[in-house]
Structure formats: C-alpha cells, structure tokens
Amino acid sequence: MTTTIPPIPTDLQDERLRADTGMGGAIRAGIDRIRGGDLGFLPVIAGLAIIWTIFQILNPYFLSSGNLTNLLMESAPVGVIALGIVFVLLVGEIDLSVGSVSGLAAAIMAINFIDNRWPLPLAIAAAVGVAVLIGFAYGFIYNRIGVPSFVITLSGLLGFLGLQLFVLGPKGTINLPFDSPLVHFGQLAFVPQWLAYALVALAAAAVLVGGLLRARIRRNAGLSAPALSLTLIRAGLLAALLTFAVWYLYQARGVGWMVVFFVALVLLANYALTRTSWGRSLFAVGGNREAARRSGIRITAVYTTAFIACTTLAAVGGLLAAGRLASAAQSSGGGDVNLNAIAAAVIGGTSLFGGRGSAFAALLGILVIQSISSGLTLLNLDSSIRYMVTGAVVLIAVSLDAVARRSRSSHGRA
Amino acid sequence: MNATTATDTAAAPDGARPNLHTVLSLRGISKSFGAVAALTDIDLDVSSSEVVAIVGDNGAGKSTLVKVLSGVHAPDSGTIDFGGERVTLPTPMAALERGIATVFQDLALCDNLDVVQNLFLGRERRPFQLDEVGMEVRAWELLRQLSAKIPSVRIPIASLSGGQRQTVAIARSLLGDPKLIILDEPTAALGVAQTAEVLNLVERLRERGHGVILISHNMEDVKAVADRVVVLRLGRNNGEFRVGDVTTEEIISAITGATDNAVSRRRSRGDTASPTTHTITTEDAER
C-alpha cells in the first residue's frame, strides 16, 4: 500500500513549526500575533467601533448617510497630511510643521492663481515645489548639522506660519472662485454611482487575482501558499463590505473624488512602503539606524526622502483643504490640523519609536479623529471638549503602542 | 548595487584555483578614539585563497580594525590597498561595493525586519517591485547550506536566538560576490554543528579564491582553518605566525605578551593536579 505524500514546502520543513494552513491555521496565526503584542489594526478598528456606537446612541443622525458622506470628505485633507507623517515616524523622526506647510502651500497656490492669474496647474506645482524644497532643507539640516527633527520642524512650524502670513499680505484671506476645478474637487465632485460599484468590483478582483497569482508563484517556487479558500473569503468580504458602504453612502451624495484620491494615495504609499527597496530602507533605518548604514543603505538619502514625502503630502493636503473651504486664509493649516495629523498616524498604529507602521494607519486614524470631531459637533459640544477627548484618545493610542512594544519584546517580536 | 546579476559566493561553481595574489594590504593604520589609541601602526596582508586569523585579548583592537576595513570608521592615518589599488573606504557602502563583506561582532541586524528582509537589506532584488519569492527561496538555500536551525524566515529577527542571528549575519555576507570576507567572532554563539559548518564554509571560501579574515578567541578553530595568525596586542602588531609552525602556547604568549601568563599557569597547574579533584584554593580565588 503506497500513499503519495505531497512534498512539504521549503518554508514549513522545520518540525518545531506548526503548519498553519487553511482557515483554522490563519485564525490561529492571527491570535498568536495579537498575543505576542503585534496588534496590527485591531485597536484602531475596535476604537472606531466603540466611538461610532457611542455617538450613534447619543445622536441617531451620526451614522446617517449624509453625515458619513461629509465625514469622509472632511477626512481627506488632513488624512493626506497624516499619510506624510507616517513616513517620518517610520524613520523614527517627527515633523511638527505639517500644518504650517499645508497653510503655506494653500497661500502660495491662491496668491499665484488669483492675484497673479497663473493657470491653476502651475500655481499648484509652485506650492508643491516649495514643499519639496522645505523637505529637502529639513533633510539637509538634519543630516549635515545634526539638529533633532523635533527642533528643526518646530522652527519650521513658526517660520512657515510667518511666511504664510507674509504671502497672504494685509488682506489675510484669498477666496477661490466656486467654478474653479480645485473648489469643485473639494466640494462637489462625486463619483457616479455606477462607477463607484465598478471601482468596488475592480478592488475585489485585484485582491482575488493578486492573491491567486502570488499563491501560484509561491507554490511554483516550492514555498507554502495561503489556501484558495482564504483568498476567496478575503476578496468576498472586501466586496461585500465596500458594496454595502457604497450603497449606504449613495443614499446621500455618495463618495467624493477627493476621498477616492486620498484612498489612492494610501494604496500608492502602501505599495512604496512594502514593495520597494526604498520603503524597506525606511523601516530598516527606523529599526536600527547603524545596521542599515552598515548594510550599505545611504541613510542620509533615506531621511531626506522621508522628510520630502512628508512636506509634499502636507502641501497636497493643504491644497485639498483650500479647495474644500474655497479659500486660503491666515488660519489655513492652523488650529488643530498639525496635531490631528500626527495623532491620526499614531492612533492608526504607527509607532513613535520608529520602524513600525503602515500607510493604512493614516486612513484609519483620521477616521477616528474625524468621527470624534463630527460626533461632538453634532452634540453641540464645542472645541474645548473635542480637544480633551482627542487628547485622551491619543494618550490611549500611545499607551497601547508602548504596552504592545513591551509585550513584543517579551514574545520576541521587535 | 544589484544582487540579481552577481553570482552568490557560496553558490559559485568550483573553478580552477586562481593564482594567488594580494587582495588586501594595510600599512601603518592608526585609529584613536579620543585619548584611547585603539590601533597603532597596523600592517596586514591578505591574499586570495588565504585565511588570516586575527587574535588578541579583549580590547586589543580587532573589531576596530574590522570596522576600518568595512568603512564604518575612517582610519586616522595609514594606507589601504585593495585589489591592487590604493583605496579609501569612507562609507560601508564603499566597502561593500569594492567587495568587502563583513559579519560584525554585534551582527548589525534590524530587529523589526524578518530574516529575508535582513538578508537582502540594501541589495533587494527588483528594487521597484520586490521579488519576495525569489529572495525567500535564496534565503532558504543559504541557510540550509549553513545548517541553520531557523524555523521560519518570515519571523522578525527579534524572535531568533543568538546563534540563529549569527547564522543570518553570516549568510548575509555570502550574498553578492565579495573578494574579501571578514568574520568577527562568527562562531562565538554557535552550536557544535553550526560551528563546524562555518569552519567548512571558511575552507570552501578559501578554495574558491576568496580572502578570509577570521577573528576568533578559539585557538582550536584558528589552528583548524587559518593559514596565518596575526596577533594584535594593545592595538599594535605583536607577531605573525604560519599556522603550520606554531604551537598554541606561542600564540597565547604573543597575545598576552608574556611567557608567564594566566593561561600557561593554569595549564601547568592542570598538569599536576587532577582536574576532577581540583578544589578552589585561596590562591585561585584571588585570580
């Protein structure tokens, strides 16, 4: 009696290794990860669920299509800024000046577009170009002079706020015409419903086909691959979730192009972070700077590009905010923009200690921040309460990060 | 830096043994850290197909010399000739690009990255669309070759034991096609089988024409694989021996700088007293 035993994949041959195959295996591996302090997105998703439940109980309008549509539109500008913060946090640095840089970008765009009558694309390019230069300067000062990023960007916070006021001049506010494409994009451009469903189908198909292709390549190389059922379930869940979301949101105005733009940026950033050697070098520098240097990584270039990514995204966020408000004002990028962006990245699970994080942290984190803000506004509570609640949530998020870090080191996961 | 095209050292086919030539030649290398002269006037030659062991007491300057060679520290004075030309090694990248691969004593791995990510750090395949599968397969090949006992290459380095990490660091130095491989105490944390594999590996590297610098405190390992032994003492050259015509005692006295030293006293005592019945005397306790 002979039975053919399928060859064991190369990566599962160690006998100490429990073969986590199929559905049960995936669940078991997930539980192990959480126990080991690798919480992933669990805290932020749980937090979001709690926040939504509380506000829905306090005000039944909170989870209405209309409010959620608005909430998503509100999230996009600061979300883009938070995405930039993820890059600097990953290398273990900080940028406190994103609010000022976003306001400055809005001012530069507005003055050139309105007062100097430049074409809009050129005005936008000028604003983004200045942000790139700022990021480059941060990198230069950090690498050459060795000033901590905290201090460099703190002076940037003040300096670029001053520059913003200077650019705006005595008027202080520049209104953008309602028929300009930027304002249209920020306020009125919504994806047609059929296209929204098509995008959902596209996303699910991408997950499915990508998963199947990856599994085949791995199997051909003699490595273990996730079971087919798992890929199917993931694609199916995503499709169901997004279809429901689209259906619900289109009870009101639906999904704005600005939101799609934000999500596209998140996906792009996620690709850059996880699938390119540049992204890998950000994690390496954040995890162990000296080891990264000895591996031949040019760490000065890594820091500089991280700062540039952050200031550039801050400018883009500032331009979106200008479109949304139809103006660039002295208060653009001021107030809580700065701290909300940083808080969003941290709440989403990006470690302040460097080397851990994800582009999706910005997306989930900003949803938490905006939900709190929207919920409290609906309850007619002013910003005093909002600041206190947001502060508490940030503290909880950072404490979770610190606790998870300790748990990781005791479970051998850095 | 592209590892895709370069043949990996350990996988290179056995070619004819190339003519011996000097790969590395150091003259008058000095390096101080503030008031501490870690290296003074060091000379060192390594030729292809040669294993040179560097030995010396703790703090003798071995790791500092390694760091000078790998571009981590710039020397204060002295010259480095590598592959027939005068070179400077201002950065680790410069050393790697010239073909000097190093396993550092402190390993220099990123705890937050997994084994594959660490192995290929700085020379990932397909920089704009990482070839994760190809890298994982290659990682397994390299680790098998070293008899690594690593359950999974997709777990963070932080969850590996000291010896497993050391194996990863050694495997990393074999990627690409280095001309000179520097191993700073590569077997310090390894088990018996893994140590034997590393020694085999060193011999294989020599057969393939690479120059190897091996730093070790273990005289048996040194005598087993090295062709020459270079002794450092307090940051200076303190003797150089061909392994064939030197005894362990001679090396040890060069390391400690005296024929009458703690090691030889222990040995001579061990000869007279039976080790099993040896009890601690006050004299021992003082030492």
Ligand SMILES: Nc1ncnc2c1ncn2[C@@H]1O[C@H](COP(=O)(O)OP(=O)(O)OP(=O)(O)O)[C@@H](O)[C@H]1O
């Ligand atoms: N970065 C540094 N800064 C200051 N002093 C240093 C530094 N690195 C090494 N030293 C000093 O240089 C001397 C030589 O150190 P090195 O690490 O080269 O010794 P070693 O021979 O490798 O010793 P071991 O066998 O313990 O590894 C020591 O006195 C040490 O204190």
Ligand SMILES: [Mg+2]
């Ligand atoms: Mg040392």
